[in-house]
Each structure stands twice: as C-alpha cells, then as structure tokens.
Amino acid sequence: MNPEDLQGRIVHFPASQPLQMDAGPIIAPLTIAYQTYGELNNARSNAILLCHALTGDQHAANVHPTTGKPGWWQTMVGPGKPIDTDRYFVICSNVVGGCMGTTGPMSINPATGKSYGLDLPVVTIRDMVRAQAMLIDYLGIDQLFCVAGGSMGGMQVLQWVASYPERVFAAMPIATAARHSSQNIAFGEVGRQSVMADPDWRGGRYLDFGVRPQKGLAVARMAAHITYLSEDVLQHKFGRKYQDREKPTFSFDADFQIESYLRHQGSTFVERFDANSYLYMTRAMDYFDLAADYGGVLANAFRGAKTRFCVTSFTSDWLFPTVNSRAVVHALNASGASVSFVEIETDRGHDAFLLNVPELFATSRGFLEAAARARGIAVRTAA
Amino acid sequence: MNPEDLQGRIVHFPASQPLQMDAGPIIAPLTIAYQTYGELNNARSNAILLCHALTGDQHAANVHPTTGKPGWWQTMVGPGKPIDTDRYFVICSNVVGGCMGTTGPMSINPATGKSYGLDLPVVTIRDMVRAQAMLIDYLGIDQLFCVAGGSMGGMQVLQWVASYPERVFAAMPIATAARHSSQNIAFGEVGRQSVMADPDWRGGRYLDFGVRPQKGLAVARMAAHITYLSEDVLQHKFGRKYQDREKPTFSFDADFQIESYLRHQGSTFVERFDANSYLYMTRAMDYFDLAADYGGVLANAFRGAKTRFCVTSFTSDWLFPTVNSRAVVHALNASGASVSFVEIETDRGHDAFLLNVPELFATSRGFLEAAARARGIAVRTAA
Numbered sequence: 001m002n003p004e005d006l007q008g009r010i011v012h013f014p015a016s017q018p019l020q021m022d023a024g025p026i027i028a029p030l031t032i033a034y035q036t037y038g039e040l041n042n043a044r045s046n047a048i049l050l051c052h053a054l055t056g057d058q059h060a061a062n063v064h065p066t067t068g069k070p071g072w073w074q075t076m077v078g079p080g081k082p083i084d085t086d087r088y089f090v091i092c093s094n095v096v097g098g099c100m101g102t103t104g105p106m107s108i109n110p111a112t113g114k115s116y117g118l119d120l121p122v123v124t125i126r127d128m129v130r131a132q133a134m135l136i137d138y139l140g141i142d143q144l145f146c147v148a149g150g151s152m153g154g155m156q157v158l159q160w161v162a163s164y165p166e167r168v169f170a171a172m173p174i175a176t177a178a179r180h181s182s183q184n185i186a187f188g189e190v191g192r193q194s195v196m197a198d199p200d201w202r203g204g205r206y207l208d209f210g211v212r213p214q215k216g217l218a219v220a221r222m223a224a225h226i227t228y229l230s231e232d233v234l235q236h237k238f239g240r241k242y243q244d245r246e247k248p249t250f251s252f253d254a255d256f257q258i259e260s261y262l263r264h265q266g267s268t269f270v271e272r273f274d275a276n277s278y279l280y281m282t283r284a285m286d287y288f289d290l291a292a293d294y295g296g297v298l299a300n301a302f303r304g305a306k307t308r309f310c311v312t313s314f315t316s317d318w319l320f321p322t323v324n325s326r327a328v329v330h331a332l333n334a335s336g337a338s339v340s341f342v343e344i345e346t347d348r349g350h351d352a353f354l355l356n357v358p359e360l361f362a363t364s365r366g367f368l369e370a371a372a373r374a375r376g377i378a379v380r381t382a383a
Numbered sequence: 384m385n386p387e388d389l390q391g392r393i394v395h396f397p398a399s400q401p402l403q404m405d406a407g408p409i410i411a412p413l414t415i416a417y418q419t420y421g422e423l424n425n426a427r428s429n430a431i432l433l434c435h436a437l438t439g440d441q442h443a444a445n446v447h448p449t450t451g452k453p454g455w456w457q458t459m460v461g462p463g464k465p466i467d468t469d470r471y472f473v474i475c476s477n478v479v480g481g482c483m484g485t486t487g488p489m490s491i492n493p494a495t496g497k498s499y500g501l502d503l504p505v506v507t508i509r510d511m512v513r514a515q516a517m518l519i520d521y522l523g524i525d526q527l528f529c530v531a532g533g534s535m536g537g538m539q540v541l542q543w544v545a546s547y548p549e550r551v552f553a554a555m556p557i558a559t560a561a562r563h564s565s566q567n568i569a570f571g572e573v574g575r576q577s578v579m580a581d582p583d584w585r586g587g588r589y590l591d592f593g594v595r596p597q598k599g600l601a602v603a604r605m606a607a608h609i610t611y612l613s614e615d616v617l618q619h620k621f622g623r624k625y626q627d628r629e630k631p632t633f634s635f636d637a638d639f640q641i642e643s644y645l646r647h648q649g650s651t652f653v654e655r656f657d658a659n660s661y662l663y664m665t666r667a668m669d670y671f672d673l674a675a676d677y678g679g680v681l682a683n684a685f686r687g688a689k690t691r692f693c694v695t696s697f698t699s700d701w702l703f704p705t706v707n708s709r710a711v712v713h714a715l716n717a718s719g720a721s722v723s724f725v726e727i728e729t730d731r732g733h734d735a736f737l738l739n740v741p742e743l744f745a746t747s748r749g750f751l752e753a754a755a756r757a758r759g760i761a762v763r764t765a766a
Binding site: 022023024118121122124179180181182183185186187189190192193194196197198199215216218219222223226231234235237238239240248250251252254256258259262263266279283286287289292318 | 405406407501504505507562563564565566568569570572573575576577579580581582598599601602605606609614617618620621622623631633634635637639641642645646649662666669670672701
C-alpha cells in the first residue's frame with residue numbers, strides 16, 4: 001500500500017451529475033472518497049462493496065491515515081481473509097454526509113463558498129446507497145458480487161437490494177435492522193442534543209469560528225459506546241476495578257477503570273470525527289425504515305430479488321438484537337429469497353462485527369465461497 | 384395536608400452532632416428535610432422509612448411543591464394503599480447530598496459562607512443511611528417497622544440492615560442491587576461528563592455566578608431516562624411515530640415523538656433538580672458495593688440480622704436486572720435471613736417501581752400485613 005492509497009481515491013462528479021436526495025434538494029457537485037483492495041477480474045464479476053457503520057469510513061482494510069490504527073474491518077478483509085483481497089475486488093467508500101472526503105457537512109457549499117454545516121440536506125440511507133451506485137457506475141461495474149456491512153452498513157446492504165436488486169448477487173447484512181427502533185432513535189437524539197448543547201457547536205457553523213464542539217461530541221460518543229458493548233463484557237473487562245489503586249478516592253475523577261476507558265473513547269473520537277457528520281449519520285439511521293417505503297410490508301422491499309443473503313446477528317447485541325435480524329429473515333423468506341441466517345453466541349455485544357469473532361469469519365467465508373462458485377468466480381492463481 | 388407540610392419538615396442538628404462521612408470529613412451542622420404521613424402509635428412500633436431514588440426527595444406522598452405533581456410514591460403510599468398511612472407512620476427524608484432541603488452541594492458551607500459546590504465530601508449510600516439514623520433517633524424511634532425503597536432507595540434499604548440490623552424489623556428493597564454494575568457506572572459517568580462539559584457548570588461554582596448548567600444536565604437526564612424504560616415500552620408507546628404528521632421533515636427537529644418526549648424529560652428535570660446534586664447522587668450509587676465492606680462476601684453484610692425481607696425485581700428492568708436481586712436473595716439465604724422474592728412480569732422497565740403495577744402493590748401489601756401481625760401492630764380504628 002503506497003502513501004497515495006492512504007489518502008484514498010477520489011472521484012469528483014460534475015455538477016451535471018448531481019445526487020438526488022430523499023429530502024428534496026440535490027448535491028452538486030458530488031465528491032466520493034473511496035478505497036479499493038485487490039483487482040477487478042476481466043469479467044468484472046468479483047467486486048465486493050463494503051458499507052461502513054456510523055463512525056467508519058473508506059479505510060476498511062488499510063492503516064487509518066489519521067489514527068495510525070488498522071482499518072475498521074482489517075480482521076475480515078485482506079489477503080487470505082474471509083473477504084479475500086487475493087480473490088475479490090473490494091471497494092469501500094465514505095458515505096455521503098461523512099467527514100473523510102465524501103461530500104458532507106464539512107465540504108464547501110458552492111452556493112456560499114463556506115462549509116455546508118447544517119445546510120447540507122439531511123441524508124438518508126437511500127441517499128448513501130444512491131451515491132454508491134454512482135461510484136459503481138463510474139468504476140464500470142454492472143453487478144456487485146456482494147454488498148456487505150454491519151450496523152448502519154447493514155442498513156445500506158438491505159437498501160442496496162431494495163433499490164438495485166439486479167445489481168447485487170449476494171448480500172451480507174450483519175448486526176443490523178430494517179428500521180431503527182424507538183430506543184435507538186432515543187440514543188441518537190441524546191447524542192445530537194449533547195453536540196448541540198456545546199456552545200462551540202454554534203448552530204453548526206463552528207468551522208467558520210475556528211472552534212469545534214469537542215466536549216459535546218465526546219459525551220455523545222461515550223453514551224453511544226456503552227450501547228456497542230454488552231453488560232457482560234463490561235463486567236468481565238472492567239467490573240468495578242479502580243485505577244491504579246485498591247480503594248476509592250471519593251472524588252469525581254475517573255476513579256473506576258470503566259470511567260477512564262470511556263473518557264479515552266470520547267477524547268480519541270473527537271480527534272478523528274466531525275460533530276456535524278455525527279448528527280447526519282445518526283439521523284440517517286433514525287429515518288431508516290425500509291418497510292415504510294413499501295407499503296409497510298418489508299417482504300415487498302425484496303420481492304423479485306434474486307440476491308442470496310447471509311444474515312448474521314450476535315446474542316449479546318442489545319442495540320440491534322437478533323429479533324431485528326429475524327424480522328429481515330422472515331421478510332426474505334416471505335419474498336421467496338435465498339437466505340441463510342446465523343445467530344452467533346458471543347458476549348461482545350454490537351461491536352462483535354468489528355472484532356475477532358471466528359464464527360463470523362467462518363460464516364462469511366463459507367457464504368462467499370458458495371456464492372463465488374455459483375457466480376463462476378475463479379480462484380486467482382498466485383502471480 | 385396544610386401548606387406548611389408542603390414545605391417539608393426540617394431538623395437542624397447542632398454542630399456538636401456532626402455527620403461522619405465515609406470519605407473522611409464531617410458535615411456540621413447537618414440539616415435534614417423530611418416529610419411524615421400518618422401517626423406514630425404509642426408503642427412507636429409502626430414507623431416505615433421510605434428511601435428515595437436518584438432524583439427523588441422527601442415528597443413521597445404529597446403534591447410536590449415545585450412541580451405540582453403527585454409525590455414519587457403516591458401510587459404506593461397513602462390511606463388504604465399498600466403502605467397504608469392509616470396504619471403506619473411513614474417517614475421520608477431527602478438524602479444527604481440532595482437538593483430539597485437536606486445538606487447538599489447547594490447548602491452553605493460554614494467554612495466559606497458560600498454554597499459547598501464540590502467542596503462537599505463525596506457522599507456514600509452509607510452516609511445517607513447514617514444521616515437517616517440520626518433523624519430516626521431525633522424522632523425517638525428505636526426500631527423501624529420497615530425500610531422500603533427502589534433503585535438507589537433499595538441500596539439504602541440494604542445498607543440499613545447491614546449498618547443497623549437491630550433497628551429494621553422488615554425490609555423492602557425493590558429493583559435494586561448490592562453493587563452498581565460496570566455498565567451502570569458507565570452511564571453514571573456519561574451523565575456527570577455531560578454536566579461538567581457545560582461551560583455554565585464553572586467547576587461546580589455556578590451558583591456564585593448566577594448561572595446553571597441546564598443544557599448539560601438535561602442531556603444527562605435524557606440519557607438516564609432511556610435506561611429507566613424498557614425497549615418494549617418505548618416501542619409500544621412511541622415506536623417510530625412522528626409528531627403531528629405522517630412523514631418525516633428531514634430535519635434535526637424533534638421529528639419523532641420519542642425525541643419530543645425525551646427533550647421534555649430533560650427540560651422539566653432541570654427546573655427541579657440541582658446539577659451538582661446529580662453528580663453526588665450518581666457517584667454515591669457508583670461507589671455502592673455492600674459486599675466490599677464485608678470481605679467480599681455479601682452474606683456477611685446480613686449475618687445475624689433478624690430482619691425479614693421482601694425482594695422485588697421486574698422482568699424488563701435492564702438497569703437493575705433480576706440477576707442483581709437474585710444475588711441479594713442468595714446472600715440472604717446464605718446468611719439465614721427470612722426472605723421472600725418476587726420477580727414481577729412487566730414491560731415497564733426499571734421505572735415500574737414508581738408506576739401503577741398491581742402485582743407490586745399486592746406483594747407489598749401482603750408482605751407488610753404479615754410483618755405487622757408478627758410485629759403486633761394493631762389495625763387502627765377510624766377516628
């Protein structure tokens with residue numbers, strides 16, 4: 001991987017190719033930042049699109065240029081890994097509304113010459129997918145071999161099949177739902193109110209003032225982070241252990257290890273993520289309700305699709321509990337789709353989709369291998 | 384109830400009767416604000432102490448003087464109710480560290496002539512109970528017929544038996560735990576960081592500046608409020624329903640009913656509660672670990688106590704799930720105590736202890752009646 005790749009690839013669509021938004025307005029011009037791994041085969045049949053989650057970005061399988069840490073799905077994606085870059089051409093783009101190069105609230109609004117801030121139309125999951133389809137067109141790919149992602153990424157996977165059924169051969173939605181629950185909207189709202197309560201947010205125009213609502217965003221991240229883990233894993237990992245001592249200090253310092261851990265999550269997050277993007281991403285999830293676009297019948301979203309599905313959930317995920325995945329599976333069954341469903345036993349909570357969970361790797365590898373055989377994707381010989 | 388009662392009763396302990404705090408320092412002078420309902424019998428054997436939860440106060444069974452709403456346990460306490468004020472003398476005091484008249488961070492620090500702010504020592508559950516014991520002494524009551532409370536109130540119930548086993552005839556800990564879990568400490572820390580992130584908090588000295596960290600406190604309340612309800616009840620009550628319309632506005636307004644509801648919870652809370660008190664209350668819960676004071680063996684906290692227990696939990700309470708109550712029951716069994724345990728099937732989450740839950744009323748009434756017979760408390764004849 002050369003340094004140029006670390007900055008990411010960029011495509012600037014001309015103003016004549018706008019992105020139509022569900023909210024009404026268009027974005028023009030549209031920029032999409034993306035990464036690719038592996039090589040597209042001659043039949044252009046081996047492309048896998050990865051859809052990132054709330055705070056992810058295009059850096060799925062390379063060292064992250066800002067944090068210096070592994071990409072968010074480097075456990076899953078790479079040479080010889082379940083999403084095998086020796087075999088597949090893997091694409092991951094920063095979603096619309098993001099903050100890593102794709103058009104988002106930090107981007108310049110051509111109408112004002114300043115950053116969009118909240119003037120960017122509210123982004124939906126369908127808008128994200130529509131922009132990804134423009135990228136896939138640009139890359140000259142008719143049909144994706146697979147679309148895969150967890151959490152908000154899984155919502156995009158479901159939307160891909162609903163919007164472009166003929167363009168998705170296989171789909172891997174993980175730890176996700178066809179609609180955001182009331183409780184999840186509630187957590188989203190807490191995060192947004194925390195950002196907006198920070199006086200440095202300045203109605204979303206903080207970039208004009210050279211400040212950033214870091215305290216509010218850090219608290220939002222702390223609250224959200226709790227929902228990504230299970231109670232069991234918190235108890236096992238941190239329990240009631242104190243920092244560097246045996247006894248309480250009777251203070252409001254980070255006396256417990258869990259407090260120190262959460263503060264660290266908050267403070268490192270604000271170094272890499274834009275507060276307004278956080279508002280847009282949470283809002284996109286809140287508005288996601290795939291069935292609502294199909295007369296309230298989720299099965300109708302998938303009617304006629306020949307896509308083969310592998311749906312995965314985790315027993316300890318209370319943000320997107322298995323009941324959500326079951327609802328997707330029932331709808332897929334009702335629509336006559338080909339679907340396999342795996343609920344993986346783990347104490348690692350929602351974040352399990354990002355972690356070293358061998359059952360997830362085995363499930364994904366097996367599903368992709370079977371799909372590759374069905375699609376006629378040859379195993380590449382070593383160069 | 385006359386207007387004087389609405390202001391609450393007050394006892395000022397002289398500086399010669401200080402409150403010794405677990406953190407080391409003393410509070411002197413100590414003030415306790417409390418309410419009573421019903422009449423103490425001649426044998427002084429019919430007193431029930433109610434312990435309030437995180438944001439409760441002494442106004443358990445009268446119209447709240449600030450909000451104009453019913454007291455926090457008016458469902459449970461009153462003439463003919465399970466905690467029958469025709470039969471029992473009911474006492475409820477604002478805990479130390481609170482903001483409704485008992486010494487807390489808003490109170491004047493005699494050393495400075497200004498409000499304590501964070502100069503008040505960190506308060507523990509045991510400190511709260513120690514202060515309540517001073518009040519019970521002051522009221523001339525040797526043994527309480529019962530100590531009852533939910534959530535943080537339940538922690539005080541458990542601490543009462545551990546600290547003063549001979550002074551508690553019966554105990555009703557509801558929806559509580561013998562220690563705060565790692566996840567609950569995490570939620571506590573989010574709330575504190577939200578308050579402290581508000582620039583109007585001013586290091587806890589906001590009263591000196593005539594401001595209050597209302598935005599930070601409101602966000603803290605919103606986050607906490609989610610944990611008081613169950614996912615099911617949120618889904619049933621609010622689901623994904625929009626405010627006053629059928630379609631999304633594609634904005635960051637409170638588009639969903641759940642958002643409007645949460646914002647309302649936040650904005651009304653800050654009208655009645657002090658931000659520093661919120662820090663002290665959450666911290667007291669975090670530090671609560673009853674077994675830790677007894678060599679790590681919870682049963683030892685209850686060894687020798689003749690108190691009879693009724694432990695109650697709720698199936699949908701994920702803040703203090705039943706496993707916490709079971710741990711208390713196991714310890715009580717191991718210590719040879721008399722204990723009955725009821726897990727109530729309800730979708731109303733942690734807040735069920737404050738709500739109209741007939742099974743809770745029936746359980747409490749039955750337990751108290753049996754205990755009253757054992758204690759020899761006569762049924763009062765109507766005046």
